[in-house]
Amino acid sequence: MAQTISRSDSRGRVKPLRKRGKELPWPANLYQTAVGKKYIMALTGIGLLGFVVVHMIGNLHIYQGPLAVNDYGEALRDLGGNLVPRTFLLWTLRVGLTALFVLHIHSAWSLSRMSEASNERYQSKRNYIAANYASRTMRWTGPIILLFLLFHLADLTWGWWLGSTYVRGDIYHNVSESMGSIPVAIIYIIANVALAVHIYHGTWSLFQSLGVNNPHYNGARRGFAAGLSVLILVGNLSFPILVQTGLINENNRTTPIANSGDVLAPLSSSTVLEVGS
Amino acid sequence: MSNNLNLKLRIWRQDGPDAPGAFLDIEADDISRDASFLEMLDTVNERLLGDDIEPVNFPHDCREGICGTCGVVINGQAHGPEKATATCQLHMRKFRDGDEITIEPWRARSFPVIKDLVVDRSPLDRIIEAGGYITAPTGSAPDANDIPVPKDVAEASMDAAACIGCGACVAACPNSAAQLFTAAKLAHLNVLPQGQPERWKRTEAMVETMEEYFGTCTNHGECHEACPKEISLDFIAFMNRDYIKAKIKNRSLASQAR
Numbered sequence: 001m002a003q004t005i006s007r008s009d010s011r012g013r014v015k016p017l018r019k020r021g022k023e024l025p026w027p028a029n030l031y032q033t034a035v036g037k038k039y040i041m042a043l044t045g046i047g048l049l050g051f052v053v054v055h056m057i058g059n060l061h062i063y064q065g066p067l068a069v070n071d072y073g074e075a076l077r078d079l080g081g082n083l084v085p086r087t088f089l090l091w092t093l094r095v096g097l098t099a100l101f102v103l104h105i106h107s108a109w110s111l112s113r114m115s116e117a118s119n120e121r122y123q124s125k126r127n128y129i130a131a132n133y134a135s136r137t138m139r140w141t142g143p144i145i146l147l148f149l150l151f152h153l154a155d156l157t158w159g160w161w162l163g164s165t166y167v168r169g170d171i172y173h174n175v176s177e178s179m180g181s182i183p184v185a186i187i188y189i190i191a192n193v194a195l196a197v198h199i200y201h202g203t204w205s206l207f208q209s210l211g212v213n214n215p216h217y218n219g220a221r222r223g224f225a226a227g228l229s230v231l232i233l234v235g236n237l238s239f240p241i242l243v244q245t246g247l248i249n250e251n252n253r254t255t256p257i258a259n260s261g262d263v264l265a266p267l268s269s270s271t272v273l274e275v276g277s
Numbered sequence: 278m279s280n281n282l283n284l285k286l287r288i289w290r291q292d293g294p295d296a297p298g299a300f301l302d303i304e305a306d307d308i309s310r311d312a313s314f315l316e317m318l319d320t321v322n323e324r325l326l327g328d329d330i331e332p333v334n335f336p337h338d339c340r341e342g343i344c345g346t347c348g349v350v351i352n353g354q355a356h357g358p359e360k361a362t363a364t365c366q367l368h369m370r371k372f373r374d375g376d377e378i379t380i381e382p383w384r385a386r387s388f389p390v391i392k393d394l395v396v397d398r399s400p401l402d403r404i405i406e407a408g409g410y411i412t413a414p415t416g417s418a419p420d421a422n423d424i425p426v427p428k429d430v431a432e433a434s435m436d437a438a439a440c441i442g443c444g445a446c447v448a449a450c451p452n453s454a455a456q457l458f459t460a461a462k463l464a465h466l467n468v469l470p471q472g473q474p475e476r477w478k479r480t481e482a483m484v485e486t487m488e489e490y491f492g493t494c495t496n497h498g499e500c501h502e503a504c505p506k507e508i509s510l511d512f513i514a515f516m517n518r519d520y521i522k523a524k525i526k527n528r529s530l531a532s533q534a535r
C-alpha cells in the first residue's frame with residue numbers, strides 16, 4: 001500500500017479499545033471481525049429460520065388427526081428410507097441445527113459484548129427515531145427463545161414434566177396433554193410472540209448483514225420480514241390456542257379437519273412401536 | 278421583543294477528559310428565533326463572560342453545514358430534532374418559548390470529552406488513514422474525462438462523499454458503531470474506477486481499523502436518522518458485501534504473490 005502516517009506515534013491519541021489479533025487462516029478469519037461475525041449470524045439465522053418454518057408447517061399435520069401427526073413424526077425418524085440407518089438423517093439434522101444455534105448465539109453474545117465496551121452512556125434521556133421495539137429487544141428475545149427451546153425439548157422431546165403421562169411417539173397425546181395446562185399454554189404463547197418479534201428484526205437485518213441490497217427490492221424487505229414473522233406467529237400460536245379451546249382434545253381425539261377414519265385410539269407405551277409400521 | 282424565546286438550558290460542562298462532568302442549568306432569556314443553535318450558544322457565552330463565568334466550549338467551524346465540525350446531542354438526538362440538518366444549520370425557530378433544552382456532547386468510548394461539548398473524534402481519522410485514499414499519478418494534470426465514469430456510479434459516489442465526518446452516526450448509535458461513516462468513506466472510493474486498485478485492501482483495512490475503536494452494527498438505523506447528509510443505510514450493506522469479498526480476494530491475491 002501507499003505510504004500512510006505511522007500508527008506508532010500515539011502521543012495524545014485516542015487509544016484503540018481493542019487490538020487485532022493474529023489472523024487465522026481463511027475462512028476462520030471471517031469470524032475474527034465483527035462484520036464477519038454478523039455475516040455468520042445472518043447465515044445461521046437463515047438456517048434457523050428455515051428450521052422454524054419447516055417445523056411449524058410440519059406441525060400442521062396435527063390438524064389432520066392423531067394418525068397423520070404421529071405418522072409425520074415417524075416419517076422424520078425414517079428420513080432417508082432404507083438408504084441410511086434409521087434416525088441417521090434426523091440426527092444429522094439435529095447436530096447441524098445445534099451447530100447453527102451455537103454459532104448464532106456465540107456471535108450475538110460476543111458482538112454485544114463488543115458494543116457494550118464501545119458505549120458511553122448518555123446522561124440525559126435518548127430520543128430514538130428509527131430503532132424500534134423489535135430491534136432494541138433482540139438481546140432479550142434471543143435468550144427468551146433459548147430458554148423456551150430448552151423448555152420445549154424437555155416438554156415434548158424428553159417428556160420431563162409429563163412424566164408417566166408422556167407417551168413416546170404419540171405426538172397428538174403429548175401435545176394435547178402438555179398444552180392443556182394453562183401455564184404451559186401461556187409459556188408457549190409468550191415464547192412464540194418473542195420468537196416472532198425476534199424474527200421480524202432478524203429477517204430485515206440479515207439482508208443488511210449479508211449485503212443483499214438492491215434499490216429495486218429494498219422496500220420489500222420490511223414487508224417480507226413482517227409477513228414471515230406473522231405467518232410463523234399465527235401457525236405456532238394456533239397449537240396452544242386450539243388445545244385450550246378443546247378443538248384438539250385428547251379424550252375424543254378430534255381435530256378440526258380430521259376424517260373420522262383417521263382417529264386413532266390413544267397409544268399406550270407398549271404399542272408405540274407399531275405406529276407407522 | 279416579545280417574539281423572542283426564553284429557554285431553560287441544561288448544558289454539559291466538563292473541565293477535561295478525566296474531570297467529572299455535570300449539567301449546568303442556564304436560563305437563556307430573550308433568544309432570537311432567527312438565531313442558529315450555535316448563535317444561541319454564542320449569546321449565552323457572551324452573557325457568561327459578562328458574569329465572569331468561563332464560556333461553554335462547543336465545536337464549530339464553517340457554520341454552513343459542510344465542514345462536519347459542529348455537533349452536539351440536543352434533547353437526546355444527535356444534531357437535534359430537525360432531519361438532515363447539522364447543529365449549525367438548526368434554527369431556534371424550531372423551538373418554542375419556555376422549552377427546556379438539554380445539550381450533551383457526542384458519547385462513545387472512543388470519543389473522549391476534551392472540554393464541555395467538544396469531543397476528540399480522531400479515531401475517525403484513523404479509519405481514513407487506513408485506506409481513504411487512491412493512488413494517482415502526480416505530475417501534469419490529467420485530461421478531463423480521461424477516465425469515463427458512468428453517471429449512476431458518479432452519483433452513487435457523490436451520495437457517499439456527502440458525508441462530512443461529523444460523527445453523529447456514532448453518537449446516535451445505541452452500539453456506538455461507526456458503520457455509516459466508514460461505509461460512506463469506503464463507497465465513495467470503492468465504486469469509482471479510480472478507487473479500484475486499492476479497493477480490497479482499503480475495505481479490509483478501514484473496516485478492521487473501525488472495529489478497533491467502535492461497536493458493532495445491529496441495523497437499528499439511528500445513524501441514518503441523525504445524519505445531516507442523510508447517508509443511506511444501503512452503503513452499510515455495500516460495505517458488508519465488499520468486506521466479505523475483500524477477505525476472499527485478498528487471500529487469493531496474497532497466494533498469487535507468494
Ligand code: FES
Nearest residue numbers: 340344345347365
Ligand atoms: S460548523 Fe461546519 S458543519 Fe456545522
